[in-house]
Amino acid sequence: MVILNTAKDTVRILDKRALHYSDRPPSYIIGERVFDGMHPMFMNANGRWKLRRKLYHQILQETVCDSQHIPLVEAESAQLIKDICRVPQDLMLHPGRYSNSITMALVFGIRTPNYDAPHYLKLRELMTALSGLGEIGATPPMDIIPIFKLLPAKLWGNWKDRAAKLKECVWTLYSPIVDKVIARRNGGRNAESFLDGVLDQQEKLGLTRDEINVMCGNLLEGGTDTMATLILTCCQAMALNPNILKEAHAHIDSVVGDDRMPTWRDYDRLPYVAMIVKELHRWRPPAPAGFPHVLDQDDEIGGGVKLPKGTSVIMNIWGLHHDAERYPNPNEFNPRRYENMTQLSPVYQNAGDWEKRDHFGYGIGRRICPGIHLAERGLWLGIVRVLWAFDIKQKKDAAGKLVPIDVDPATGYTDGFLNQCLPFQVDIKVRSERRLETVLSEARRAEVDVFSRFD
Numbered sequence: 001m002v003i004l005n006t007a008k009d010t011v012r013i014l015d016k017r018a019l020h021y022s023d024r025p026p027s028y029i030i031g032e033r034v035f036d037g038m039h040p041m042f043m044n045a046n047g048r049w050k051l052r053r054k055l056y057h058q059i060l061q062e063t064v065c066d067s068q069h070i071p072l073v074e075a076e077s078a079q080l081i082k083d084i085c086r087v088p089q090d091l092m093l094h095p096g097r098y099s100n101s102i103t104m105a106l107v108f109g110i111r112t113p114n115y116d117a118p119h120y121l122k123l124r125e126l127m128t129a130l131s132g133l134g135e136i137g138a139t140p141p142m143d144i145i146p147i148f149k150l151l152p153a154k155l156w157g158n159w160k161d162r163a164a165k166l167k168e169c170v171w172t173l174y175s176p177i178v179d180k181v182i183a184r185r186n187g188g189r190n191a192e193s194f195l196d197g198v199l200d201q202q203e204k205l206g207l208t209r210d211e212i213n214v215m216c217g218n219l220l221e222g223g224t225d226t227m228a229t230l231i232l233t234c235c236q237a238m239a240l241n242p243n244i245l246k247e248a249h250a251h252i253d254s255v256v257g258d259d260r261m262p263t264w265r266d267y268d269r270l271p272y273v274a275m276i277v278k279e280l281h282r283w284r285p286p287a288p289a290g291f292p293h294v295l296d297q298d299d300e301i302g303g304g305v306k307l308p309k310g311t312s313v314i315m316n317i318w319g320l321h322h323d324a325e326r327y328p329n330p331n332e333f334n335p336r337r338y339e340n341m342t343q344l345s346p347v348y349q350n351a352g353d354w355e356k357r358d359h360f361g362y363g364i365g366r367r368i369c370p371g372i373h374l375a376e377r378g379l380w381l382g383i384v385r386v387l388w389a390f391d392i393k394q395k396k397d398a399a400g401k402l403v404p405i406d407v408d409p410a411t412g413y414t415d416g417f418l419n420q421c422l423p424f425q426v427d428i429k430v431r432s433e434r435r436l437e438t439v440l441s442e443a444r445r446a447e448v449d450v451f452s453r454f455d
Helices: 007-015 028-034 047-060 062-086 094-108 118-133 146-150 159-186 194-200 209-222 225-240 242-253 264-269 271-283 317-321 345-349 372-389 433-449
Strands: 002-004 299-302 305-307 312-315 390-394 426-430
Touching: 002 007, 007 299, 007 312, 028 118, 028 159, 047 062, 047 194, 047 209, 047 372, 062 094, 062 264, 062 372, 062 433, 094 118, 094 159, 094 194, 094 209, 094 225, 094 372, 118 159, 118 209, 159 194, 159 209, 194 209, 225 242, 225 271, 225 372, 225 390, 225 426, 242 271, 242 372, 242 390, 264 271, 264 372, 271 317, 271 372, 345 372, 372 390, 372 433, 426 433
Parallel strands: 002 312
Antiparallel strands: 299 305, 390 426
16 A cells, blocks of 8 residues: 655656556445445446446536536525524534535435435435444455455444445435436426436446446535535634634625625635635545555556555545645645635646645546536535625633634544534624625525426
């Protein structure tokens, strides 16, 4: 195994030599026992994987996001702000509903209108179990030492039972949602969702029903937690850095007044918000250890170092983002690091120059997140509207003392492959009655103009 700790080596190996560094390591428990070899995350870069990427690209490419998806994202972000205004004590729950509803609507034509929606609660259960089962040490290292497959399950935290429970959760979540879409189609209604498009060409694609379930489910898994976590991390960072929030307020107010919310058309006029988004990715990456890439042939990477076929290569995203040589005082939240780097992240992902990479939060090479364009828009709109709408401060207890916000990566976030904020408290209030009126007005408009198109 090789762990990459510098941006220079990471880009040189996993990006510029991506042709041979795009396979995945064996995943007996999650890849095989849970997903029956059908999950794109755990597939090698073969024809089956390429087909799924091609299908994802049809709905997630940049031009489609801009021409078709922006109204939905703006509508869902309007509800996000309305929900926080009405029930601020449930701040921990609102961003997850927001990100999940965007993905559900695009993949299935079905929204997540509230955070008590059964499919959303089931997905939360699935993601918690998946992240825990994927954590290093949570299961026997049978991909490295295959004989461990023969060990009694009870010797390692009942891993077989946990895998079986996760598998049941997967199929009882995704299959009924697909059933609902098929029933809708049989009733003569095509919602023009991702799944509708796949079902239209299922025979040509040669995909089984189970493969379709997992392929759609992969989009849900990838499109819910990371965006929600970064929006919550933004609330933490603003409460702990009031001067940055003050600057953000002044910046946004110079472009957008009380009588409308920021829109995607404002992106180029609000570069400081782009800096904040990029610094959030850097400061507290939701996936601090990138998923392993596997070499598909022997390779010499320079300096006389030869890697054999099958070598796992991992980019240490936390280390890359906290490299003190590249980011002085790396533990400090400082959006001004990105003063000259405010374009959308794909611009820098495609530059091929390690010094021009903004961050590595979306992955790298051929395995880069297929939803990067949608994520950039959903994250920016969610954050810019939170900043436009709210004052965010540290909460005070009954004695008038500030309630701590734990942003220590070791104690303030969940363990597992995805690191999510543990429950925290902030004092979050709408900035003015006029802005509240604007929020409620735009949320009502979203219900009529956008949400009415979805189940």
